[in-house]
Amino acid sequence: MLMNSGRSEARLQYGPNGFRVLRAGQHVFCAVSGEAIPLEELRYWSVELQEPYASCEIATQRMMETG
Numbered sequence: 001m002l003m004n005s006g007r008s009e010a011r012l013q014y015g016p017n018g019f020r021v022l023r024a025g026q027h028v029f030c031a032v033s034g035e036a037i038p039l040e041e042l043r044y045w046s047v048e049l050q051e052p053y054a055s056c057e058i059a060t061q062r063m064m065e066t067g
Contacts, residue, residue: 014045014052030054032062 010025019042027036031051044059045052049066053059 010039012045012052014047014050016047019045028052030058032058 007027008025010021010028011023012019012028013022021039025039027038028042029036030053031046031049033054035054037052037054042052044054044056046059046062046066049062051062053062
């Protein structure tokens, strides 16, 4: 049985004002929580670390850890 039910993970390059799709897909996984984030809901990421986050709180927590 396929766990992703036909939905695929995108590969993105994160920039300061947006992201560029390197491999098409429907979602990415939060670098901290592992939660699937649909691309249309992706709002938080790190340009420096090139990783996405599921929420503002998670992004803030990660930035404080890597500060």
